Amino acid sequence: MPILQIRQAIRDAMKEEMERDERVFLMGEEVGYYNGAYKCSEGLLDHFGPKRVIDTPITETGFAGIGIGAAMCGLRPIVEFMTFNFSAVAFDQILNNAAKLRHMTHGQFGVPMVFRGPNAAAHMLGSTHSQAFEHFYAHIPGLKVIAIATPYDAKGLLKTAIRDENPVLFLESELMYSVKGEVPEEEYLIPFGQADIKRPGDAVTVITWGQGVPVALKAAELAAAEDLSCEVIDLRSIRPMDEAAIIASVKKTNRAVVVYHGWPQGGVGCDIVARIQELAFDDLDAPVLRVCYEDLPMPYAENLENLILPSPERALAAIRRVAYKR
Amino acid sequence: MATVVTLPRLSDTMEEGVIAKWRIKVGDKVKRGQVIADIETDKATMEFESFDAGTVLKLVTPEGEALPVGAPIAVFGQPGENPDAAGAPAPKAEQPEQADKPEKAAEPAKAAAKPVEPRPQPESQDEVKAAEVSAAAEAPAPKATSTGPEGQVDRGRIPASPVARRLAREHDLELAQIQGSGPHGRVVKADVEQAIAKGPTARPAAAAATGPSEHVPAASLPPGSHAAEVDEYGRPYISRPDRTVKLSQMRKTIAKRMGQAKREIPHIYLTMPIVMDKAVALRAEFNLSVDGTKASLNDLVILAAARALRKHPRVNAYYTDNGIVERGDVHVGVAVALDDGLIVPPVRFADQKTLKQISIDVRDLGTRAKEKTLKPEELTGSTFTVSNLGMFGIEEFCAIVNPGEAAILAVGAVQDEAVVEDGKIVARKRMRVTLCSDHRVFDGAESAKYLQTLRKLLESPLALLT
Numbered sequence: 001m002p003i004l005q006i007r008q009a010i011r012d013a014m015k016e017e018m019e020r021d022e023r024v025f026l027m028g029e030e031v032g033y034y035n036g037a038y039k040c041s042e043g044l045l046d047h048f049g050p051k052r053v054i055d056t057p058i059t060e061t062g063f064a065g066i067g068i069g070a071a072m073c074g075l076r077p078i079v080e081f082m083t084f085n086f087s088a089v090a091f092d093q094i095l096n097n098a099a100k101l102r103h104m105t106h107g108q109f110g111v112p113m114v115f116r117g118p119n120a121a122a123h124m125l126g127s128t129h130s131q132a133f134e135h136f137y138a139h140i141p142g143l144k145v146i147a148i149a150t151p152y153d154a155k156g157l158l159k160t161a162i163r164d165e166n167p168v169l170f171l172e173s174e175l176m177y178s179v180k181g182e183v184p185e186e187e188y189l190i191p192f193g194q195a196d197i198k199r200p201g202d203a204v205t206v207i208t209w210g211q212g213v214p215v216a217l218k219a220a221e222l223a224a225a226e227d228l229s230c231e232v233i234d235l236r237s238i239r240p241m242d243e244a245a246i247i248a249s250v251k252k253t254n255r256a257v258v259v260y261h262g263w264p265q266g267g268v269g270c271d272i273v274a275r276i277q278e279l280a281f282d283d284l285d286a287p288v289l290r291v292c293y294e295d296l297p298m299p300y301a302e303n304l305e306n307l308i309l310p311s312p313e314r315a316l317a318a319i320r321r322v323a324y325k326r
Numbered sequence: 327m328a329t330v331v332t333l334p335r336l337s338d339t340m341e342e343g344v345i346a347k348w349r350i351k352v353g354d355k356v357k358r359g360q361v362i363a364d365i366e367t368d369k370a371t372m373e374f375e376s377f378d379a380g381t382v383l384k385l386v387t388p389e390g391e392a393l394p395v396g397a398p399i400a401v402f403g404q405p406g407e408n409p410d411a412a413g414a415p416a417p418k419a420e421q422p423e424q425a426d427k428p429e430k431a432a433e434p435a436k437a438a439a440k441p442v443e444p445r446p447q448p449e450s451q452d453e454v455k456a457a458e459v460s461a462a463a464e465a466p467a468p469k470a471t472s473t474g475p476e477g478q479v480d481r482g483r484i485p486a487s488p489v490a491r492r493l494a495r496e497h498d499l500e501l502a503q504i505q506g507s508g509p510h511g512r513v514v515k516a517d518v519e520q521a522i523a524k525g526p527t528a529r530p531a532a533a534a535a536t537g538p539s540e541h542v543p544a545a546s547l548p549p550g551s552h553a554a555e556v557d558e559y560g561r562p563y564i565s566r567p568d569r570t571v572k573l574s575q576m577r578k579t580i581a582k583r584m585g586q587a588k589r590e591i592p593h594i595y596l597t598m599p600i601v602m603d604k605a606v607a608l609r610a611e612f613n614l615s616v617d618g619t620k621a622s623l624n625d626l627v628i629l630a631a632a633r634a635l636r637k638h639p640r641v642n643a644y645y646t647d648n649g650i651v652e653r654g655d656v657h658v659g660v661a662v663a664l665d666d667g668l669i670v671p672p673v674r675f676a677d678q679k680t681l682k683q684i685s686i687d688v689r690d691l692g693t694r695a696k697e698k699t700l701k702p703e704e705l706t707g708s709t710f711t712v713s714n715l716g717m718f719g720i721e722e723f724c725a726i727v728n729p730g731e732a733a734i735l736a737v738g739a740v741q742d743e744a745v746v747e748d749g750k751i752v753a754r755k756r757m758r759v760t761l762c763s764d765h766r767v768f769d770g771a772e773s774a775k776y777l778q779t780l781r782k783l784l785e786s787p788l789a790l791l792t
Contacts, residue, residue: 254489254515282492285515286508324508324516 001184007177009151010040010116013158014078016187018048021076024162025052027063028080028117037082038118038177064090064115068097068167071113076162081117084133084171085125091136098167099142114161116170119147120211120261121298121309123175130298130305132260134210135267137169138239144192145238147171147210151181153236156190164192173211195242197249201229204319205249205256207272209235212260212310215291219259219315228323238268246272247279254285255322259315263293286322291315328403329378333365333387335395336374340367342394345387354382356402363399378402383409484552485562486513493518510557511564576667587726591645592765595724598777602740602755605787612681621685623740624660624714627759629684629790630783631712631735632656632676638776642709643732645766659708659728660688662695669695670728672708681790716740722758733763733773735780757784 004012018024025048030037032045032055045053056063060081067077081087087094098111121130138145146161146168148154154172161168198213199220208216213234220230231249235241250256256276258269269290276288294308333343344366350356361373380402387399401409484501486494490513494501497518504521506513552562573581605626613620635642635656643652656677659670671691673684694700710732713725716739725736738758745754759780761773783790 254487282488285487285489324514 001182003180004151004155004183005178005180006148006151006154006172007036007038007040007042009155009181009183010158010172011036011042011044012183013155013162014041015044015047017159017162018044018052021162022052023074024076024078025054025070026078026080027054027056027067029056029058029082031055031080036080038174040172040177041080060086060089061093064093065097067113067115068093068101068111071098071111071167072101072109077113078162079113079115081115083129083174084117084119084169085129085131087115087117087133088131094137094143094167094169095140099140102166103142110165111167112165114158114164114168114170116158116161117172118174118177119171120173121293121305122173124300124302124305125298126300127297132262132267132293133169134171134238135262138268138271142166143239144168145171146192146236147238148236149173149176149198149210149213149234150179151183153190153196153234155183156188157192157236159187160189160192163189171210176211176214179214190236192237193240193242194237195245196234196236197231197245198234199230199232201231201253203229203253203255204231204323205246205253206230206232206259206315206319207235207246207256208232208259209238209268210261215310215312215315216259218312219319222312222316223319226320226325228319228325230319241271241275243275243279246276250276250280251283254283256284256288257291257315257318257322258288259291259310259318261293261310264290264295286324289318289322291318328383328401328407328409329380330398331362331376331378331400331402333393333395333397333399334374334377336365336367336372340395342392343367344392345389345399346371347389348385350382350385350400352382352385353405356380356382376402381405381407383407484513485510487515489515490518493522497522506564511552511562574666576664576669580667583729584726587729590729591727593724593727593762594765594770594773595760595762596770596773596777597722597758597760598774598781600757600759600781600784601745602757602784605784606740606755608787608791616682619682619685619689621681622688623757624712624716624737625681625685625688626784626787626790627714627735627737628658628660628673628676628688628712629679629681630780630787631710632658632673632679633783633790634776634779635710636677637779638772640768640772641733641761641763641776643767644709644730645732645764650767653709655709657707657709659711659731660691661711661713662692664696669700669705670708670711671695671700671705674707711735712737716757722760724760725762727762727764731764732767733761733776736760736762 014024014026018026026041026044031041032050032053034055035042035045041053064079064087067079070077081090094115098113098115101109101111119134120132134145134147137143144161144164144166146157148157148171158170161170199217201220204223206216206220213232216230216232220232223230231253233245233249246256256273258272260269262269264270269292273288273290277284291310291314293310296308298308299305336343346364346366348363350360350362356362356376356379358377358379359375362376363374364371365374381404382400383403384401385399386401387393387397393399403409485506485508486501487508490504491501493499493515494504494513499518499521501513504513504517505511507517508514551565553565554562556562602623605623609621609623609626635658639652640650642656643650645651655675657672657674658676659672661668661670673679673687673691676684679687691700691704694704708728708731711725711728711734713734714737715723716737718739720738721741722738723736725734727734736759738760740755740757742753743756744751745756746752747754759777761777763773
C-alpha cells in the first residue's frame with residue numbers, strides 16, 4: 001500500500017473528487033499558483049485550470065460567502081482557510097448562512113460544501129492564531145465537524161465530506177501535514193459518525209481527536225510501561241459523534257480521560273464528559289478528567305506555550321489519577 | 327426530607343449536655359458549619375457548628391435542659407415541611423448513639439413535647455435569597471441521617487464510585503463494610519472486587535440470622551470507620567484502629583536501659599562542628615592505597631574518639647555512689663541499627679588499633695550483628711559509644727548515655743557548608759558531633775576539652791596513622 005503524507009492524502013481526495021464531479025472546485029488564499037500554504041493543493045491548478053482552482057484575496061467573509069452562494073446554486077465548493085483561526089472573520093457566514101439555509105428555506109436550498117484548513121495551536125503562533133475551532137462549530141446544529149489525524153482518515157473522510165449534502169468543517173493540523181501512513185490505492189469512503197480505536201486497551205478509555213491523537217497515543221505508551229492499558233479512541237467525527245463507541249469503551253474500562261486542543265470551559269470535552277456521566281454513570285469508577293489547554297489566551301513564548309498545551313506527561317498524570325495509581 | 331439534628335458528642339467524656347443558648351430560631355436558613363447553639367458539656371460551653379443545612383422547622387429542646395448525647399434537639403428541612411414527619415420525637419434506629427442507649431432516648435421524647443416558642447423573624451428578602459443560594463450549594467453535602475436508594479438506612483453517604491455502588495448492589499454487599507482505597511476513602515471498583523473475592527459480607531438482617539462473626543474473616547484488614555470529622559467536601563475521613571505490637575526481648579531491654587539512663591543520669595549535651603575536608607581526603611587516599619578493607623568516615627571517627635579517650639580518661643568512665651571508675655581499657659561501642667532495635671557491639675582496644683583494623687572489626691561486627699550471630703561476650707564491655715546517623719542526613723542529634731558508661735558521641739552528616747575563614751567565605755565539608763555525657767562523672771568544660779581533642783585529631787588526621 002502506498003505511504004502518503006496527510007497533505008498528499010488531502011490533495012488526492014480533492015483531485016479524485018474534482019475528477020469524479022465537475023461541480024467540485026477549490027477556492028482560498030494561495031491554493032493555486034503557490035500550490036497551497038501547506039502544499040495540500042500541489043499540482044491542482046496545473047491539472048484543473050484557474051476556473052476550478054481559484055486564488056482569492058484575503059477576504060474570508062467574501063469567499064466563504066461566495067462558496068455558500070455557489071453551493072446554493074448547485075456547485076460543490078471546497079473553501080480552504082489558511083488556518084481556521086481566519087474563519088473567525090467568516091463566522092457569520094458559517095453560523096448564519098451555511099448552517100441555517102436548509103432549515104430556513106424548508107429544504108429549497110442546501111449548502112453542500114466543505115470548509116477545510118489547519119486548526120488549533122501549532123508552534124508559537126501567538127494568542128490569535130492558536131485556537132481550536134471545533135468547540136465553536138460543533139456547537140451549531142446544521143454543521144458537521146470532522147478532525148483527522150492520519151492520511152487514511154484524511155482521504156476517506158474528505159471524500160465523504162465533499163459528497164455530503166450539508167456544510168462540513170474539515171479540521172486539519174499544521175503540525176501533522178507530514179504525518180505518514182498507508183493509504184489504499186483503490187477508492188474508499190469513511191462514513192461520518194464512526195470513531196476509530198487507535199489503540200485497544202482495557203484499563204482507561206482515552207478519548208481524543210485531531211492534534212490530540214498523537215498526544216494520547218504517546219501517553220498510552222507511557223502508561224503501558226506502568227502496566228496501565230489505555231484504549232485510545234479517535235473520534236474523527238465530532239459532529240455527528242460516535243457516542244456508542246465511547247460508551248462501550250467506558251463500560252469496559254470504567255474510567256475515561258478526554259485529551260484535546262481547546263480550553264477547558266465549554267466545548268467538545270465538556271460535551272463528552274456530559275454524555276459519559278449521563279449514559280455510563282453506573283459504570284464509572286472515577287471522575288472523568290480532561291487534559292486540554294490551560295484557561296488562558298495562548299502565549300507566544302515557547303516555554304509558556306509548552307506549559308499550556310496538552311502534553312503526554314499531563315495526559316499520563318490524568319490517566320494515573322483515574323486509575324487510582326499514585 | 328426533614329433532618330433531625332441531635333445533640334453532638336463534643337468531648338470524649340461527654341454523656342449529656344445542655345443547650346445554653348440557641349443561636350437560631352424557627353424559619354432561619356442554616357448553612358453547614360454555621361454555629362446554631364452554645365452547648366454546655368462536662369468540660370466547657372462550646373459552639374455547636376451544624377453538620378446539616380436547611381430551614382429550621384422546629385427547635386425541640388428549650389434552653390437550659392440537660393439531654394443525653396444523641397437526643398433530637400432540632401429539625402431542619404424545606405420551608406413548609408412538617409417537622410414531625412422526620413420523626414424527631416421518636417428517635418430512629420439509624421442514629422447509632424440513640425440505638426446504643428434506648429433508656430436515654432426516651433427522655434428527649436418528653437422534651438420534644440414542649441417545643442420552643444418560635445421567635446419573630448425580621449428577615450430581609452436579600453438575606454433569605456443569599457441563604458437559599460448557599461443552602462442550594464450545600465445541598466449535595468452528606469446528611470447526618472439519610473436514607474439510601476433502596477430505602478435501607480445508612481449513617482451518612484459513603485463515598486463510592488458509581489460502579490462500586492452498582493457492583494456492591496449486584497453482589498448484595500454493604501458499602502459500609504468495604505474499606506475504600508480511593509481519595510478520601512472513596513470505595514472504588516477494585517475494593518468491591520476484593521470484597522467479592524473475600525466472600526459475602528451479609529447485610530445486617532442476614533448477619534443476625536447467620537451469627538455475627540461468621541461473615542468477616544478474622545485475618546482481614548481493620549476496615550476503618552468513618553470519622554466524625556469531614557473534609558471540605560463533607561466526606562468523612564477514615565479512622566483506623568490502633569495496633570498493639572508485642573515487645574520483643576530486644577525492645578524490652580532497650581526500654582529498660584534507656585528508661586533507667588534517662589531517670590538516673592543527668593545528661594549534658596555539647597555540640598562541636600568539625601571541618602572534615604582532610605579526613606575525607608585521607609580516607610579516599612587510604613582506600614586507594616590500602617588493600618583488605620574499605621574504611622568509612624565513621625571508622626576514622628571511632629579511631630579519633632578512642633585516641634581522644636586515652637587523653638581524657640574521665641570521659642572513659644562510669645559513675646558509682648562509691649566513686650567514679652575510670653576504665654583502663656578503651657572499648658568503643660558502635661551502635662548498629664537492626665530491623666526492630668539496635669545493638670552496640672564494642673571495638674575492643676580501639677585506641678591501640680590501626681584504621682585498617684578498626685575498619686575490619688566494624689565491618690565484621692556490623693555484618694554479624696545483622697545476622698544475629700554475635701556471641702554474648704561480643705556484645706558487652708564497651709566503655710564509650712559512637713552513634714552515627716549521618717547517613718540519614720541528620721545534621722546533629724542528642725543520644726542517651728548507655729548505663730555503665732559516661733558518654734556517647736552522636737555523629738551527624740558530613741555536608742558541604744559555607745564557612746568563614748580569614749574573612750572569606752569558603753566551601754568546607756563540615757560535620758557536627760554531640761558529646762552526650764553523664765554530668766555526675768564530669769562537667770561541661772571537660773566535655774569541651776575532649777571535643778577539642780577530637781576535633782584536632784579529625785582536622786589534622788595524619789596523627790591518626792601514627
